[in-house]
Amino acid sequence: ALNLHINNNIMAQKKEIDAYRMAVLKVMMEAKKENGEPRFDETEAISTLDILSDADIEFGMPFNTPQETAEMLMEN
Numbered sequence: 041a042l043n044l045h046i047n048n049n050i051m052a053q054k055k056e057i058d059a060y061r062m063a064v065l066k067v068m069m070e071a072k073k074e075n076g077e078p079r080f081d082e083t084e085a086i087s088t089l090d091i092l093s094d095a096d097i098e099f100g101m102p103f104n105t106p107q108e109t110a111e112m113l114m115e116n
Contacts, residue, residue, distance in 0.1 A: 056101070057094050063106035064113070065089055071114060079114065088113050 068089065071079040080088065091113070092100075100109060 053098065054094070057097050060097055060101055060106055060109075061089060061092075064110045067107050067110035068114060071110070 065085055068080055068085040069078070069082065073079050092109075097109075104112070
C-alpha cells in the first residue's frame with residue numbers, strides 16, 4: 041500500500057508540473073514582438089521551455105508564477 045501512495049504522490053506532482061509547464065507555454069505563445077507578431081512559434085516556445093527540467097520547475101514553482109517563469113525564459 042505504501043508504494044501505491046508514493047506513486048500517487050509522484051503522479052500528482054507530475055500533473056502539477058505539467059500544468060505549470062502548460063501555463064508557462066501559454067504565456068510564451070501569447071507574447072508579441074514590437075510589431076505585434078507572435079514572439080515564438082510553438083516549436084520555439086516548447087524548445088525554450090524544455091531548457092527547464094521537471095526538477096527545475098518543481099523547485100521554482102513555489103517562488104515564481106508561470107508568468108514570471110515565462111518572462112525569465114523570454115529574456116534569453
